[in-house]
Structure formats: C-alpha cells, structure tokens
Amino acid sequence: MTAAVPTDSAAVEVRGLVKRYDKVEALRGVDLTVRRGEMFALLGPNGAGKTTLFSILATLRAPTAGTARVLGHDVVTDRDAVRRSMGIVFQEPAIEQRLTGRDNLLLMGLFYGLGSAAARQRAAELLKQLDLADAADRPAKNLSGGQRRKLELARALVTDPQILFLDEATVGLDVDARRGFWAQVRGLAATGRTVFFTTHYMEEAEVADRIALIDHGQIVALDTPQALKTRVGGGVIRLQTEDNARARGWLTEHGLAPEAGGQEIMLVHADPAAVLPELLRTLPVKVQRVEVHEPSLEDVFLKLTGRGFDGETPVPAGRPGGRNGGAA
Ligand SMILES: Nc1ncnc2c1ncn2[C@@H]1O[C@H](COP(=O)(O)OP(=O)(O)OP(=O)(O)O)[C@@H](O)[C@H]1O
Ligand SMILES: [Mg+2]
Numbered sequence: 001m002t003a004a005v006p007t008d009s010a011a012v013e014v015r016g017l018v019k020r021y022d023k024v025e026a027l028r029g030v031d032l033t034v035r036r037g038e039m040f041a042l043l044g045p046n047g048a049g050k051t052t053l054f055s056i057l058a059t060l061r062a063p064t065a066g067t068a069r070v071l072g073h074d075v076v077t078d079r080d081a082v083r084r085s086m087g088i089v090f091q092e093p094a095i096e097q098r099l100t101g102r103d104n105l106l107l108m109g110l111f112y113g114l115g116s117a118a119a120r121q122r123a124a125e126l127l128k129q130l131d132l133a134d135a136a137d138r139p140a141k142n143l144s145g146g147q148r149r150k151l152e153l154a155r156a157l158v159t160d161p162q163i164l165f166l167d168e169a170t171v172g173l174d175v176d177a178r179r180g181f182w183a184q185v186r187g188l189a190a191t192g193r194t195v196f197f198t199t200h201y202m203e204e205a206e207v208a209d210r211i212a213l214i215d216h217g218q219i220v221a222l223d224t225p226q227a228l229k230t231r232v233g234g235g236v237i238r239l240q241t242e243d244n245a246r247a248r249g250w251l252t253e254h255g256l257a258p259e260a261g262g263q264e265i266m267l268v269h270a271d272p273a274a275v276l277p278e279l280l281r282t283l284p285v286k287v288q289r290v291e292v293h294e295p296s297l298e299d300v301f302l303k304l305t306g307r308g309f310d311g312e313t314p315v316p317a318g319r320p321g322g323r324n325g326g327a328a
Contacts, residue, residue: 009072087156101135146177232295
C-alpha cells in the first residue's frame with residue numbers, strides 16, 4: 001500500500017498533460033480539476049483527445065509530459081492505487097460475450113482479488129441493483145444492447161470504485177435504454193461517487209455539474225452547463241412576422257442586431273425575458289409567432305471554435321433547425 005491519500009484531494013487533477021503519438025499531438029497541455037462527488041462531462045468533436053485523456057487516467061497509456069492524479073494517486077508512479085480506486089466503461093465492449101452476466105461479474109471479482117464467496121455476493125448485488133436479473137444466466141451475446149451496456153457498468157462497479165469513467169458509454173443505445181443507464185449512474189452519483197464522462201449526446205451532458213469543452217487536445221472552456229450557455233449571449237429569440245424585412249430593419253435601428261439570414265428572425269440576447277414584452281409592444285410589424293430558447297452546448301462550442309461537434313451529433317430535442325440552427 002502507498003501512503004494514505006489526503007481526503008481533500010480532488011477526484012481528478014490534471015496539470016500540463018501532453019500526449020504525443022508519433023506525429024499526432026493528441027493532448028496539448030491539458031489542465032483540469034474534477035471535484036469529488038462531481039458529475040463532470042468532457043465534450044468535444046471526434047479526435048479531440050477525450051479517449052486519450054481517459055486512457056491516461058485509467059493508467060492504460062503513459063503521458064508524454066505533465067501529471068495526472070486520480071483521488072490523489074499519481075497515474076504513473078502509483079498505478080495500482082489508481083486502478084483500485086476507479087472503474088471504467090469504454091465504448092468498446094469489455095465483457096466476455098460467451099459468459100453469462102453473472103459469470104462476467106464473478107470473473108471480474110476474482111480478478112480483483114475478492115474471494116469466491118465475496119465475488120458471488122458482489123455479483124448478485126450488482127445484478128439486482130442494475131435490474132439485470134434477466135441477464136444473470138444468459139450469455140452476454142444474447143442480451144439487448146441496453147442490458148449489455150448495463151453489464152459493462154456492473155463490471156466497472158465490481159470493485160466499488162469511488163470514481164467512474166464513462167467513455168461514450170451509451171453510444172448506439174435507443175432513448176429508453178440510455179435513460180435506464182443514466183438513472184443508474186445518477187443513483188451512483190447520489191451516493192457521493194465521482195462520475196467523469198464523455199458523450200456525443202447533448203442531453204446527457206446537460207446533467208453534468210460541470211462540463212469541459214475540448215478541441216484539438218486543449219480545454220477551450222470549463223464551467224457549469226448554464227454558465228457555458230450564457231457565453232453565447234443568454235438566450236435566443238425567434239420571430240416570425242408579417243414583414244420580416246421591415247422588422248429586421250427596425251430591430252437593427254433599435255440596436256437589437258438580428259442574426260443574418262434564415263427564414264425567421266433570430267436574435268441573441270443576454271436576457272430575452274427582460275426585452276421581449278417591450279419588443280412585442282413596440283415592434284411596428286405584426287408578430288405571428290415568437291419562440292425563446294436557451295442556446296445549446298453545441299452553440300457554445302460553435303461560438304468558441306467556429307465548428308460544430310461532428311456530423312453524428314444528434315439534433316437536441318425541441319430545437320428546430322438542428323445543429324446549424326443555433327445562435328452562433
Ligand atoms: N494509438 C494511437 N496512435 C496514433 N494516434 C492516435 C492513437 N490513438 C488516438 N490517436 C489520435 O489522437 C487524437 C485523439 O484521439 P482520441 O481517441 O483521444 O479522440 P476522441 O476525442 O476520443 O475522439 P472520438 O470522439 O472520436 O472518440 C486523434 O487525432 C487520433 O487519431
Ligand atoms: Mg473517444
């Protein structure tokens with residue numbers, strides 16, 4: 001055993017982290033602190049460096065430069081302690097497809113040094129906790145996609161880790177299966193566990209306490225979802241009027257600068273609720289439809305980097321116009 005870890009250490013502490021693969025610099029000086037008990041999301045386009053960062057934190061790859069600590073343990077000099085304290089769910093399956101759900105968990109428990117009775121008990125607990133009774137005695141390959149992902153989660157939880165890394169853990173699942181998965185994760189977070197995750201589904205990122213946006217191996221913003229969104233300008237107002245050209249002219253004269261183009265009129269404003277009543281009263285053109293919505297996280301990324309996350313980013317629910325219909 002290594003020296004006791006101060007309980008006030010952060011869950012994850014990354015300083016000046018660089019990772020180079022031959023010619024690619026996947027991480028270019030990342031600084032990041034995840035607090036204990038936090039649900040923390042890392043968002044960024046394909047190739048931004050998310051999996052690279054997770055694999056360094058999980059001690060599967062060594063950094064080229066800089067330091068990283070998990071619950072106070074250094075990922076290079078204290079690998080075993082890091083491994084004991086964390087669980088990880090990768091996008092790629094790690095469960096053994098021919099084994100039953102129960103046997104997958106048993107195997108993991110034995111691998112981590114639990115005695116056979118303890119491993120059996122832990123497997124039973126997890127199958128119950130994650131609603132995997134159906135999966136207990138069937139080969140993993142015969143389970144539904146959602147059950148398999150939950151089994152991956154159960155596998156990561158065998159050691160009762162204080163911190164959980166989820167790298168696109170729900171990719172490819174339908175909405176119901178994702179909801180079920182996240183209900184379990186939120187339950188864990190509620191018990192004080194730290195959850196550090198990546199996702200390409202924006203509605204999943206919304207549940208995070210804080211989000212780091214990563215682009216080309218660098219953190220470009222780090223804040224609460226709400227604070228990130230206010231960087232776009234607070235809110236988006238969309239108007240459909242009887243005469244949009246005239247309405248645009250009037251808005252511009254009154255300093256409200258509508259965004260260029262689009263069928264509707266789009267205004268980004270720090271506080272839509274404060275200006276909207278007055279605007280609707282004084283605009284000399286009849287308004288047929290008005291809508292106010294929050295900027296999305298992708299709007300934030302667009303504003304910061306000039307690009308969207310990637311072509312596969314699902315259209316956020318309730319947001320007409322999709323990924324290019326936002327405020328950037
Ligand atoms: N083993 C490797 N050898 C060489 N280059 C690699 C290796 N793994 C990743 N890279 C490169 O490092 C960069 C970061 O990759 P990484 O997998 O960390 O991105 P990511 O943010 O997880 O992307 P995605 O959203 O697609 O999963 C990419 O340019 C990638 O091609
Ligand atoms: Mg990845």
